[in-house]
Amino acid sequence: MRQIGNLLLAAAMVLCGLAPGVGGAQSFKAPVRIVVPQAPGGGTDIVARLLIPGLSRELGQTVIVENRPGASGQVGTQVVKNAPPDGSTVLFAVDHSLIIVPLTVPGVRYDVTTDFVPLGQAVRTFWTLIIPPNAAYSDFKGYLAAVKRDPMLRSYGVPLAGGAPSVIGNAIGKSAGVEMVQVPYQGSAPVLQNVLAGQVPAGLTGMPEAMAAHRSGKARVIAVSGTERSPLLADVPTFKELGVDGLGFHTFLGFFAPKGFPPALAQAFNAALRKALADPAAQEKIRQMALQPAPTTLEEANREVGEMTAFWKAALGARQ
Structure with a gap:
């Protein structure tokens, strides 16, 4: 009788969609x-x-x-x-x-x-602002002062036109009181390459592309998007910390x-x-x-x- 009861219970579970894996x-x-x-x-x-x-x-x-x-x-x-x-x-x-x-x-x-x-x-992941390792400034404050002073430093490389890079570039320009110039590339890799080579004064890339270069000293990440610092780049402040509003997003x-x-x-x-x-x-x-x-x-x-x-x-x- 117990066997029959168990079989009936199992059948009822299947019919109700409660058996393991069913439904x-x-x-x-x-x-x-x-x-x-x-x-x-x-x-x-x-x-x-x-x-x-x-x-x-x-x-x-x-x-x-x-x-x-x-x-x-x-x-x-x-x-x-x-x-x-x-x-x-x-x-x-x-x-x-x-x-x-x-x-x-x-x-x-x-x-x-x-x-x-x-x-x-x-x-x-998060967006990063990177500069060449030999730049005369080493942090965002120095970068912002240089951008205000020198129009030649107001261009920045981006892996795609529009979206996050445009929003970040516009926010940086607003903070500096200048108009920034976007330089589109086909992906983050060429942005990083051109920043490292000094062909463009700064770049905006995803964290995966920038982190290795930052840690090796080949480039400097001076700011990241998001509401709090990433544990992967704990030494880098967020734009929010640096007084740039509206960039608390991630990807x-x-x-x-x-x-x-x-x-x-x-x-x-x-x-x-x-x-x-x-x-x-x-x-x-x-x-x-x-x-x-x-x-x-x-x-x-x-x-x-x-x-x-x-x-x-x-x-x-x-x-x-």
Whole structure:
């Protein structure tokens, strides 16, 4: 009788969707496709592939990465927007392509707040202001004084036009009472190279690109974005500390699903992601890339997307 009772209980759990794996990880369609809207080998791609083993283990499904680069992330993002919300396709993207690109590029056909479901963040990083190692000044105060005095020092290299670099450059110019000049490059690597060579007086790059050069003495990071100092560059003050307002933002990499994604699947993916990020080996590799592990709940991810969207709309002067 006890055996029969156990069988009936198990059957009832299955029917109610309470049995282990039912209505959760096993509801994902294999293979789960993680679309990365950047080329293979870049930072976003590397982090995605780093998390694949943990996600596969926790979801109980094969997980693969599919790179769909193009148009500042628009191509891959559009692929996921148009995908069925059945657990087969998920986007892994930087906030720039999801939030800033639609605000700055005409004709973008997606909106992060209406077309996607945030599944959780993975990592975050910050923007850095770098100067050549042989500059006559060694800190932000000295840089600001030099910019006021010498128009030749008012240009700065950026890895992309618009977005965070423009906002930071404008804020620096406002603090100095001058107009700064943006010099666009194709990515952070050439920005760093030209700063090191003294071809451009300063540059704005992500922390992963700048940290190694700063630590080796090949360049100087004199300020970072964010509300508090990064533990990865604890010796560098934030713009906020230095009296420059409006630069308390960071950059994040996160997972998103198409609109209509079932809440149960979102919860299952978020739980799997947080477990994958809790792996000490994964955390160490992430930190070696000068990134910070940044797991969030679904509620935290939704709130941050809303806050970041509102911030960039105001910062970029976009109409709401």
